[in-house]
Amino acid sequence: MVKTRGPGLYEITDRVQGIVSVIGSTEGICTVFVRHTSASLTIQENADPSARRDLEEWLQRLVPEHDPLYTHTDEGPDDMPSHIKAALTSTSLTIPLVDGRLGLGTWQGVFLWEHRAAPKVRQLLVHVG
Amino acid sequence: MVKTRGPGLYEITDRVQGIVSVIGSTEGICTVFVRHTSASLTIQENADPSARRDLEEWLQRLVPEHDPLYTHTDEGPDDMPSHIKAALTSTSLTIPLVDGRLGLGTWQGVFLWEHRAAPKVRQLLVHVG
Amino acid sequence: MVKTRGPGLYEITDRVQGIVSVIGSTEGICTVFVRHTSASLTIQENADPSARRDLEEWLQRLVPEHDPLYTHTDEGPDDMPSHIKAALTSTSLTIPLVDGRLGLGTWQGVFLWEHRAAPKVRQLLVHVG
Numbered sequence: 001m002v003k004t005r006g007p008g009l010y011e012i013t014d015r016v017q018g019i020v021s022v023i024g025s026t027e028g029i030c031t032v033f034v035r036h037t038s039a040s041l042t043i044q045e046n047a048d049p050s051a052r053r054d055l056e057e058w059l060q061r062l063v064p065e066h067d068p069l070y071t072h073t074d075e076g077p078d079d080m081p082s083h084i085k086a087a088l089t090s091t092s093l094t095i096p097l098v099d100g101r102l103g104l105g106t107w108q109g110v111f112l113w114e115h116r117a118a119p120k121v122r123q124l125l126v127h128v129g
Numbered sequence: 130m131v132k133t134r135g136p137g138l139y140e141i142t143d144r145v146q147g148i149v150s151v152i153g154s155t156e157g158i159c160t161v162f163v164r165h166t167s168a169s170l171t172i173q174e175n176a177d178p179s180a181r182r183d184l185e186e187w188l189q190r191l192v193p194e195h196d197p198l199y200t201h202t203d204e205g206p207d208d209m210p211s212h213i214k215a216a217l218t219s220t221s222l223t224i225p226l227v228d229g230r231l232g233l234g235t236w237q238g239v240f241l242w243e244h245r246a247a248p249k250v251r252q253l254l255v256h257v258g
Numbered sequence: 259m260v261k262t263r264g265p266g267l268y269e270i271t272d273r274v275q276g277i278v279s280v281i282g283s284t285e286g287i288c289t290v291f292v293r294h295t296s297a298s299l300t301i302q303e304n305a306d307p308s309a310r311r312d313l314e315e316w317l318q319r320l321v322p323e324h325d326p327l328y329t330h331t332d333e334g335p336d337d338m339p340s341h342i343k344a345a346l347t348s349t350s351l352t353i354p355l356v357d358g359r360l361g362l363g364t365w366q367g368v369f370l371w372e373h374r375a376a377p378k379v380r381q382l383l384v385h386v387g
Contacts, residue, residue: 029289029385031158031223035234037174043349045295045341050330054338055345057327069186072179080183083174087184091172091237092223094289094350096385103383105293108349125232127158127225160287160352164363166303198315201308209312212303216313220301220366221352254361256287256354 002122004114007060007078009044009052013109016095016126017102023128026100033092033125038082038116040089046109059085082115089113097128131251133243136189136207138173138181142238145224145255146231152257155229161239162221162254167211168243169218175238188214211244218242226257260380262372265318265336267302267310271367274353274384275360281386284358290368291350291383296340297372298347304367317343340373347371355386 002010012032020030034041045051063084065077072080093110096103102110112122131139141161149159163170174180192213194206201209222239225232231239241251260268270290278288292299303309321342323335330338351368354361360368370380 028387029158029287031225033223033225033232035232035237037172037180037234037237042345043295044345048330048332051295051338051341054328054330055342058321058325058342059345061327063187067187069190070183072177072183074177080180083180084184084187087171087173087188088217088346090219090348094223094291094352096289096291096383098383103291103293105295105381108293108295123234125225125227129157158287160354162352162354162361164361164366166301166309166363166366192316196316198319199312201306201312203306209309212309213313213316216300216302216317217346219348223352252363254354254356258286 002112002124004120004122006117007114008056009111009113011046011109011111016110019126020097020102020128025097025128028097028129030095030097030102031092031127032110034112035123035125037086038079039122040086040091040113041093042089042111042113043093043108044111045107047107078117085115131241131253133249133251135246136243137185138240138242140175140238140240145239148255149226149231149257154226154257157226157258159224159226159231160221160256163241164252164254166215167208167245168241168251169215169220170222171218171240171242172222172237173240174236176236207246214244260370260382262378262380264375265372266314267369267371269304269367269369271304274368277384278355278360278386283355283386286355286387288353288355288360289350289385292370293381293383295344296337296374297370297380298344298349299351300347300369300371301351301366302369303365305365336375343373
């Protein structure tokens with residue numbers, strides 16, 4: 001479970017690596033799955049926070065609130081944009097293990113991408129096999 | 130195989146769950162793969178159909194037909210937009226199992242996303258392991 | 259490792275199939291993972307190169323360089339667009355095997371999608387299991 005406080009990228013690399021370490025597999029695939037349709041997952045640069053901010057701002061501009069196209073508005077102005085953003089990004093990630101660790105590149109981190117404005121508790125499934 | 134009758138989201142949750150149930154695994158990963166480049170897969174809200182309609186309309190507007198940029202037009206005005214839409218969404222989904230069922234959240238459904246206008250028969254691969 | 263010479267799609271289907279063949283599994287999942295946040299992976303039409311060119315041109319137009327929104331500009335004008343393009347496409351692909359081969363459809367090929375302008379050597383992980 002990941003608690004979020006508004007839109008943006010929340011790094012979960014260490015938590016996912018922690019689960020991999022506890023399970024103790026040296027080889028295989030780690031699958032991360034988010035059980036929501038208004039949040040998503042991404043692997044992005046974990047070095048410079050400005051890259052993540054620009055990413056968030058760019059997606060906000062591509063999929064703004066209050067678009068007259070939306071008819072699904074009962075759950076608030078940020079709900080339909082959240083579904084669209086989730087569809088354009090990823091509900092699951094699959095990461096090969098290398099020597100018992102996530103086989104990420106030097107600059108890669110794993111992030112939950114929150115699209116809703118209100119605080120949320122997001123459920124993830126992490127499978128190693 | 131999924132028969133489609135024009136653009137939009139076609140729910141396949143029950144069919145995928147049915148395959149999972151027949152195989153009888155209680156734990157593991159279900160992978161769904163679409164064998165086409167002008168249709169894709171998504172996990173989206175399965176409660177209110179207006180969310181799926183807005184999603185379809187929004188993507189149609191982002192990737193319209195008859196864009197002067199397109200040079201790949203021999204297969205009809207909806208062909209190149211279909212490839213772009215497929216690239217922006219997903220060719221495969223990976224869903225962890227929980228107690229022998231797809232580990233979907235309360236509001237999540239699995240959908241084939243058809244991007245072509247003509248009726249099609251779409252081939253999927255479903256793997257449980 | 260894949261050497262790239264500027265933006266575009268580089269087909270890697272034969273190389274991935276070669277790894278699958280060497281491992282010799284007849285059944286399972288092939289996972290391809292790119293260890294970078296400014297390149298990505300996609301499954302697209304491998305017949306007509308004009309489809310891939312249009313796809314590249316369309317994404318270049320959607321995510322142009324020199325957008326005043328960007329603050330993450332230290333690594334060059336093509337860096338932030340590359341991260342956004344990677345987020346909109348895929349860092350990993352999962353492809354079921356059919357009779358020891360990638361279960362691709364007739365027109366599907368596997369591609370590394372380079373988003374940076376300078377020549378790069380891109381690292382991939384390929385897992386079969």
